[in-house]
Amino acid sequence: xxxxxxxxxxxxxxxxxxxxxxxxxxxxxxxxxxxxxxxxxxxxxxxxxxxxxxxxxxxxxxxxxxxxxxxxxxxxxxxxxxxxxxxxxxxxxxxxxxxxxxxxxxxxxxxxxxxxx
Amino acid sequence: xxxxxxxxxxxxxxxxxxxxxxxxxxxxxxxxxxxxxxxxxxxxxxxxxxxxxxxxxxxxxxxxxxxxxxxxxxxxxxxxxxxxxxxxxxxxxxxxxxxxxxxxxxxxxxxxx
Numbered sequence: 001x002x003x004x005x006x007x008x009x010x011x012x013x014x015x016x017x018x019x020x021x022x023x024x025x026x027x028x029x030x031x032x033x034x035x036x037x038x039x040x041x042x043x044x045x046x047x048x049x050x051x052x053x054x055x056x057x058x059x060x061x062x063x064x065x066x067x068x069x070x071x072x073x074x075x076x077x078x079x080x081x082x083x084x085x086x087x088x089x090x091x092x093x094x095x096x097x098x099x100x101x102x103x104x105x106x107x108x109x110x111x112x113x114x115x116x117x
Numbered sequence: 118x119x120x121x122x123x124x125x126x127x128x129x130x131x132x133x134x135x136x137x138x139x140x141x142x143x144x145x146x147x148x149x150x151x152x153x154x155x156x157x158x159x160x161x162x163x164x165x166x167x168x169x170x171x172x173x174x175x176x177x178x179x180x181x182x183x184x185x186x187x188x189x190x191x192x193x194x195x196x197x198x199x200x201x202x203x204x205x206x207x208x209x210x211x212x213x214x215x216x217x218x219x220x221x222x223x224x225x226x227x228x229x230x
Contacts, residue, residue, distance in 0.1 A: 033217060040222070042205075042223065043220040048217055058217060090160055104209055105166055106151075106207075106218055108162070109160060111158075111159070111160050
């Protein structure tokens with residue numbers, strides 16, 4: 001089954017304790033992205049990746065890191081989480097990074113609900 | 118002006134009615150437009166995409182795009198209680214290297230039995 005998976009789905013942690021949220025897709029997609037969703041603020045992009053070893057900042061990158069060592073995986077790293085990073089996180093992927101219309105539909109993972117105490 | 122604007126709702130319609138959801142965007146060069154449905158606590162799921170001016174129909178859903186007015190809408194015919202969700206409008210911005218989607222904040226739709 002074609003899908004985007006995220007782990008963990010739920011996480012409660014404490015301020016300053018490094019954590020990684022994994023994202024994996026089995027569709028051979030080039031483009032991957034991380035979003036956070038907060039009430040009243042909608043979905044906001046954190047980081048994106050056009051392909052392996054190519055990553056760049058989105059709208060709200062502060063406090064996050066990413067890497068793209070393999071095409072299928074795009075982990076999100078919080079090196080020193082803070083309470084303002086409590087949110088619902090989504091990973092998404094799309095076939096193309098070139099912008100051609102047939103490849104730009106983004107498919108979302110199931111989400112990771114993170115609480116930082 | 119916000120990049121992608123939607124009425125937050127809630128929009129309440131009776132079962133069987135037509136629900137009309139609207140979205141405006143600010144980047145005149147935007148080329149790709151998407152409607153996602155999101156149930157509470159779940160991930161967005163794609164309903165439709167549209168690239169050309171006019172209407173695009175898929176089952177009970179019709180997307181309408183008017184690039185001159187920078188307006189995209191979603192009509193849901195024969196609304197069902199299972200259609201109750203938040204509907205997100207997303208626009209792919211033109212230019213640059215980030216083919217990200219910019220999302221509106223969503224419209225909450227409630228279909229009453």
